[in-house]
Amino acid sequence: MKFPAIALIVAGLLSAGIALAADAAKAPAAKTEAAKPAAQAEAPKDAATIATTVCAACHNADGNSVITVNPRLAGQLPEYITKQLNNFKSGERANPVMGAMAASLSADDMVKLGVYFGAQKPKSSNAKENGPGSLGEKIYKGGVAAKGLPACASCHGPTGAGIPVQFPRLAGQHADYTVIQLKAFRSGERANAPMMKVIAGKMSDQDIVAVADYIQGLR
Ligand code: HEC
Ligand code: HEC
Numbered sequence: 111m112k113f114p115a116i117a118l119i120v121a122g123l124l125s126a127g128i129a130l131a132a133d134a135a136k137a138p139a140a141k142t143e144a145a146k147p148a149a150q151a152e153a154p155k156d157a158a159t160i161a162t163t164v165c166a167a168c169h170n171a172d173g174n175s176v177i178t179v180n181p182r183l184a185g186q187l188p189e190y191i192t193k194q195l196n197n198f199k200s201g202e203r204a205n206p207v208m209g210a211m212a213a214s215l216s217a218d219d220m221v222k223l224g225v226y227f228g229a230q231k232p233k234s235s236n237a238k239e240n241g242p243g244s245l246g247e248k249i250y251k252g253g254v255a256a257k258g259l260p261a262c263a264s265c266h267g268p269t270g271a272g273i274p275v276q277f278p279r280l281a282g283q284h285a286d287y288t289v290i291q292l293k294a295f296r297s298g299e300r301a302n303a304p305m306m307k308v309i310a311g312k313m314s315d316q317d318i319v320a321v322a323d324y325i326q327g328l329r
Pocket of ligand 1: 181
């Protein structure tokens with residue numbers, strides 16, 4: 111199972127090296143081949159066992175976490191989940207809780223857990239205030255030209271479904287978790303995504319809260 115790991119490293123190098131606009135247009139097509147090995151891996155019993163005995167405590171066995179600072183994993187792109195687990199283990203995405211969780215996972219476990227959670231059915235939520243016509247919707251669909259803030263939809267898809275394999279699903283994610291991540295990108299605390307650091311750096315606290323609320327209602 112060396113190939114997916116190599117593909118992810120290549121994906122990481124690409125995401126770090128290519129300019130914003132060009133990446134948004136080219137990356138999805140360029141990654142289609144790399145997506146195959148992980149997507150074709152059969153969902154094995156051992157991933158389900160790890161998920162139901164370890165991960166379930168915080169993410170629920172089906173990946174639809176209830177506590178809103180714990181991200182939902184159900185329906186997430188398998189390759190994205192695997193990348194994050196690798197980044198937690200290496201410390202590239204520094205988080206004490208997930209660093210400890212990932213420490214005991216093998217590269218193979220990470221691929222299989224990505225497939226397992228990616229295959230779970232995501233539950234939907236509602237936005238609290240940012241429905242149609244809101245600031246959150248405007249930022250998500252059109253960005254803010256005056257600030258050079260790009261539309262989130264251009265990389266994460268119009269419904270937040272994500273674009274394999276590099277751009278994660280956002281739809282239905284807990285707003286509390288999304289706010290934490292956008293602030294962590296902005297401060298540099300989450301340093302595993304150079305593109306998102308640039309983007310979050312253009313957002314005010316008000317922008318972040320609004321778009322996170324809108325994202326929670328996407329389905
Ligand atoms: C003690 C609670 C806890 C347990 C157990 C746990 N997680 Fe997490 N997980 C978290 C928290 C909290 C975060 C958010 C970290 C952050 O804020 O960056 C997270 C984040 C993640 C992410 C990143 C998701 C994203 O959208 O970027 C993945 C993937 C993940 N966990 C997978 C797992 C897997 C697989 C297991 C089981 C091996 C597991 N977690 C066990 C609490 C937990
Ligand atoms: C140029 C492409 C691009 C654009 C535009 C973009 N993103 Fe992202 N985003 C990414 C990539 C790539 C990642 C994955 C980072 C990683 O691999 O760790 C990501 C990750 C994220 C995450 C982390 C998801 C998680 O589960 O932890 C959030 C939240 C996010 N983006 C929100 C936004 C919002 C809000 C906007 C619009 C203001 C936006 N993004 C616009 C490329 C983009």
